[in-house]
Amino acid sequence: MAYVYNRTEVIQSLRWKVGAVLPLEVQQKVNYSEEEYFKNHSAALESYMSQMEVDLTVDMVPPKDPYIKVRVLDDIGDVFLSDQSPNLARHSIHFLKRTDAELFISQGLMEELPS
Template sequence: GKRAADLVKELSTAGSDALPPYNDEQVRLVLEEISEHSATLQELSGVLNEKKSEREAELEERGEEGTSVSFADFPDETSAFIVHHTSILRNKRLLLTYMKERMDRIKRLRWQQRSLPEDIKQNLSQAEIEWFNTYSQLLSGYMRKDTGIGMDLTLDESPPKDPDMYVRVLRDYGEVAFSMGSVVLKKGSTHFLPRAEADPLIREGVL
């Protein structure tokens, strides 16, 4: 169980917004540990069933076939069975926590940055990259005008109080056409622009 716990601790130590490299080796070791516990469980199950059958046969020979026999009559094997079964459940819970937390952080990236930064992409497994791409396509399709609701839901994590906003231009960008007219974005100038149209430029570092 320590290996699986270390995976969760690794994410916790990195911080709530960080995505450390996917620990493929540690995940593999945890899965191997689960397989080993599972194999031991199968062996113990066979031993318990065999002992139960032998005890029932003994009782039948003595004319006590009505006496019930349970696995509790074999405390050593039953205790070992419970320990291995509990270890499997614990490892699975911790492994799923690791996977789910990484998935949630990857999902937040799509909402906050829209694309997958290269420095973060190299920390993801191939399955995680494929999941991000699929999720991104589904979200984009849902927000498109022709196939979805026609609204960019990633603009604000919380509903804005005002549809327009004051912005300051951080670098020369030239003339840009907005719904309220064309505006020349010159470094240092300030403008009152529609929030939905200004937000992409804010993300690009223009405003």
């Protein structure tokens, strides 16, 4: 019983660490039931975050400032963000909401600069 409980905790923590899709190397190490459990847990978490209109996966510790300074590493172009529509050209520097920039940072398209 303890083994099953431990596995479920590991699978739940993977959602916070790797996102909604299991990496191939992890998929090869889980069985079908565990993979289904991950998908269902992920769907439940997404549903909750959608209903509450909050992204719990952005920061585990609340930031001191909701805005960060970022440098664009690859040309992204014109995008619509929550409070502005900047042209995110390569090597440009912007002061964006952390929640808007996190996705681009995680994809390697931006880097956070020290303030």
